[in-house]
Amino acid sequence: MDTALTRSQLVRWHIAICAIFLASGLSIATWASRVPAIRESLGIENSGVGLLLLGMGVASIIGLSIAPAVLARLGARGGMLTALVLVGVGLAIIGFGADTLQVFGVALVGLALFGLGNGALDVMMNVEGAALEKATGRTIMPLLHAFFSFGTVIGAGLGFVAVSVGIPVLAHCIALAVVILVVAFVSIANVPRREVAMDAPADEERAHWRERLATSLQAWKEPRTYTLGVIMLGMAFAEGSANDWLPSAVVFGHGAPEEAGPAVLAVFSVAMTIGRIAGGPVVDRLGRVIVLRVLAATAAAGLLLFIVAPFGPLVFIGAALWGLGASLGFPIGMSAAADDTAKAASRVAAAATIGYIAFLCGPPILGWIGDHIGLLPTLFIVVGLIVASGLFSGAAKPLAVESAETEKVRRG
Known part of the structure; x- marks a missing residue:
């Protein structure tokens, strides 16, 4: 124990x-x-x-x-x-x-x-x-x-x-x-x-690894795993698409000079880092759900501004809002998956897998679509995923997990 x-x-x-x-x-x-x-x-x-x-x-x-x-x-x-x-x-x-x-x-x-x-x-x-x-x-x-x-x-x-x-x-x-x-x-x-x-204590015998694996896979049978996965998928797309395609969208979509691409990406990255540094106390004060909804709205608004505005200060502002809004979806999803300590490992592993596969696979998919309709129009797909993330943010509400002692008392 x-x-x-x-x-x-x-x-x-x-x-x-x-x-x-x-x-x-x-x-x-x-x-x-x-x-x-x-x-x-x-x-x-x-x-x-x-x-x-x-x-x-x-x-x-x-x-x-x-x-x-x-x-x-x-x-x-x-x-x-x-x-x-x-x-x-x-x-x-x-x-x-x-x-x-x-x-x-x-x-x-x-x-x-x-x-x-x-x-x-x-x-x-x-x-x-x-x-x-x-x-x-x-x-x-x-x-x-x-x-x-x-x-x-x-x-x-x-x-x-x-x-x-x-x-x-x-x-x-x-x-x-x-x-x-x-x-x-x-x-x-x-x-x-x-x-x-x-990790069993040194003086205790561990269960067979197949039993532990079966326990770890149970999270994939729980609906909450997939609702949390939607939150993390949307924000993983928001972050991954920026890392891989934002400079190209600036240069080839907005027609800006080449050096503008890394500059706008730097603004996005700094905003995301600031959001992550300051995010913990904000979440503790306001709660996960309201923070996720506000940030999803922020990211969607920022990305829309980035797409539709002519190149100039508004594009930089859009990138900053995009980065700030996308900063906490993934880590808050991890926190929510771990609400029940006894099942934290399996649930976090399942939710993280959904998010990271989106992070890895999303940008190449967007690149393929961008070859057909252009990078800036392709980013509207990301806006839709961010909106979906916000709509599913209620899944991150903390679970009321009973301790073993409390459950025994309740059952009499």
Whole structure:
């Protein structure tokens, strides 16, 4: 049975999960920042880069899909450690294959391991973040996702420095892989063993992993999993479409100069990060449902303004509202999925899988549609999904979960 943790243990646990979120963002930005150099080293064109991205994307979806089984087999601590090791090893192989061997297949294997690890980690670190939230009694999931954003900013900055001073891809990738592995082992050492995370205490025998897997899959039979999934799907589309298509929409949709694309994306990213930093106390004060509805309206209004306004200040304002509105849907969905501590792992894994598959698959689908009707008109689809997210926000209302003692008294 889970026991109460001391304040020191809670603080170390909080820092550890923040570090894991940051490491995930750092790894993704490290790869992204060296794509031009990797492309040149391998001698490939855009189609070749697309194949690398496809391999990573497919592996990421596999990682998302198998995360519940990994949790059942290894527990949250063992699962996160394994996933982070895969991310670090994959990153090193990417550098080795692209820079030293200059063999496309080796780089693709590295990206597959990298994607597999990050996909599984996405689910498991959200499971752990939701458990931390329940243990502290505060809404901290938005802050954890802000640390992921910090990781991408740090990774992009380090990538800029590495390119500027001429650090080879291999050295850059190995250095960051070592950092990620150190973060992995230090962080996991500070994550407590918990029964609800399928980590049995050392002196207790664990149930067979097949039984734990069956328990983890029960969430897929619950209607609330899918209503929460709608909330997260809409906001995942809102975030993913911006990350992949906002600069292109600015340049090719609005006819703006090329340098305007990253500038508008920066406005979106800063607004989203601010929303995540400030979001926890706001949710605690106003409640999940009203915050989700207000932010869905904000994101939809911002995206509509971005689509219909001529290029100028209004486009920047629209991007800021879009980013702010999209900032909390995913982390609040994670919090809602974890309302019942006894079923938190399975429910968070299921909800996170829906959201992340949308995050990974949504942008390519939008790109295909955009080839036929244009990027700006395609973004109206995202507006519709954001509206759906707002309409389903009532699903995030906290559950009234009875303790075992209360249930016994009620039953007499």
